[in-house]
Amino acid sequence: MRNLITAIFISLFFSSFVSAEEMQHHQHAMxxxxxxxxxxxxxxxxxxxxxxSHPAIAALSWPPMTMNFLQPQPPLPALAAGTKVxxxxxxxxxxxxLTAISASQD
Incomplete structure (x- = not known):
């Protein structure tokens, strides 16, 4: 009986350790x-x-700038250079x- 309890304890210990490690890995990868x-x-x-090009983005402490954004897969439908979005x-x-983009209605 004592061996059974020891085996269960060891099994639970290692399964919780693996789960915690997997969660930490997924948190870094997400x-x-x-x-x-x-x-x-x-x-x-x-x-x-x-x-x-975009104005300042306060939530990210970014000044106005021009930068590259990665396309999602499949890519978003193309918009012409100079289009306000x-x-x-x-x-x-x-x-x-990018998660979404559309021509500006302004």
Whole structure:
């Protein structure tokens, strides 16, 4: 009986250790769930990335700038350079990825 209790204890100990390690690994591998929204202007459009100029984004402490955003898969429908847009993005491994973009109605 004592061996059975010891075996159960050891089994529970190691299963909780593995679960905690797996959770920690997934937390580091998961991209940010926060989605940011702003306006901008398309500078260049590509299958892998989109170059957009945008105003300051206070939530990220970013000044106004032009930067590249990664395309999701499948890529979003192309918009011409110079198009004013409303867009959303999130942080992923390797940068920031567009989640939505549309021509601005302003």
């Amino acid at each position: 991209p940010s769930a926060t989605v940011y929204h702003t306006k901008g202007v398309v500078k260049a459009w590509g299958e892998q990335k989109v170059s957009l 409303d867009f959303s993005f999130r942080q992923v491994d390797g940068g920031y990825q």
